[in-house]
Amino acid sequence: DTAVSQTPKYLVTQMGNDKSIKCEQNLGHDTMYWYKQDSKKFLKIMFSYNNKELIINETVPNRFSPKSPDKAHLNLHINSLELGDSAVYFCASSPDRNGNTIYFGEGSWLTVV
Amino acid sequence: GEDVEQSLFLSVREGDSSVINCTYTDSSSTYLYWYKQEPGAGLQLLTYIFSNMDMKQDQRLTVLLNKKDKHLSLRIADTQTGDSAIYFCAERAHNQGGKLIFGQGTELSVKP
Numbered sequence: 001d002t003a004v005s006q007t008p009k010y011l012v013t014q015m016g017n018d019k020s021i022k023c024e025q026n027l028g029h030d031t032m033y034w035y036k037q038d039s040k041k042f043l044k045i046m047f048s049y050n051n052k053e054l055i056i057n058e059t060v061p062n063r064f065s066p067k068s069p070d071k072a073h074l075n076l077h078i079n080s081l082e083l084g085d086s087a088v089y090f091c092a093s094s095p096d097r098n099g100n101t102i103y104f105g106e107g108s109w110l111t112v113v
Numbered sequence: 114g115e116d117v118e119q120s121l122f123l124s125v126r127e128g129d130s131s132v133i134n135c136t137y138t139d140s141s142s143t144y145l146y147w148y149k150q151e152p153g154a155g156l157q158l159l160t161y162i163f164s165n166m167d168m169k170q171d172q173r174l175t176v177l178l179n180k181k182d183k184h185l186s187l188r189i190a191d192t193q194t195g196d197s198a199i200y201f202c203a204e205r206a207h208n209q210g211g212k213l214i215f216g217q218g219t220e221l222s223v224k225p
Contacts, residue, residue: 033211041199043156043215058214090156094212099211100144106155 003027004105012111013081020077021108023091031055031099032074033092037107042088049074050097064101083113104106119202119216126224131189135202140183142204146213147176147187151198159200159215168203171188197223 004025013019020113025032033056034046048056049068063079091105116138123216125131137145146161162169162176169176175188189196199218206212 028126031211041150041218043201043203043213045212048211050210058212059122092156094211097210097211099205101158101161102146102213103158103210104148104156 004091004093004103006065006089006105006108008108009099009106010034012113015083015112017081018077018079019081019110020075021089021091021110022073022075023105024073025091025093025103025105026041026072027093027095027103028072029093029095029098029103029110030071031094032071033088033094034074034076035089035092035100036105037088039086039087047076048097048099055097078110083112084110086110117204117214117216118203119200120217121217122220122222124222124224125192127192127194130194131187131192131196131221131223133187133189133200133202133221135185136217137183137185137202137204137214139207140180140205141207143207144205145176145185146177146201146203147174147185148201148203148215149198150201150218156201157216192221192223194223194225197221202218215221 031050047066052068088107094102147159148156175189202216203213
């Protein structure tokens with residue numbers, strides 16, 4: 001009955017590969033997010049979708065493409081993986097686009113070798 | 114621009130109070146947050162405070178907000194070893210919905 005769930009939790013892949021991380025929330029929230037945490041624990045927003053509409057798109061390489069098939073799902077696809085993409089990717093959701101309270105998933109640890 | 118700063122480490126003894134401090138730059142922030150991250154785990158929303166409040170208490174947690182000095186603190190009473198984690202302060206970016214600006218996190222170590 002996890003509120004915000006992401007898969008996979010751990011992913012090790014080679015440079016140049018394409019990979020996806022999936023996220024689902026069962027909270028009935030309208031808005032979902034992807035945040036990235038680097039090796040120094042620094043957290044930064046990447047994208048936000050409200051009811052399948054992209055509302056926040058930070059300066060992220062085009063290799064990163066979010067997809068929201070419905071408001072309960074927000075997947076992150078990464079093309080041509082690079083070493084610098086190694087990080088923890090957190091999915092999150094909030095009741096609405098105001099984002100007054102944001103709940104995070106458990107994170108997906110991506111290692112590019 | 115928006116910036117949030119925290120000290121990186123804090124060490125306390127079990128049973129003592131812990132105070133984690135944070136400063137932020139965006140005076141128009143309406144919500145400020147404390148998140149907890151245990152090793153290998155996700156971010157847990159601990160508490161948040163609206164900018165028109167000075168203090169919020171929730172069991173062992175007390176949040177103090179000094180809006181004039183743009184200073185936020187989290188006090189944990191009777192700190193336990195299970196409180197050992199990284200604590201992130203965050204502000205909600207002005208007019209940008211759910212864009213949170215995080216501090217670099219304070220690693221709290223609780224010694225028995």
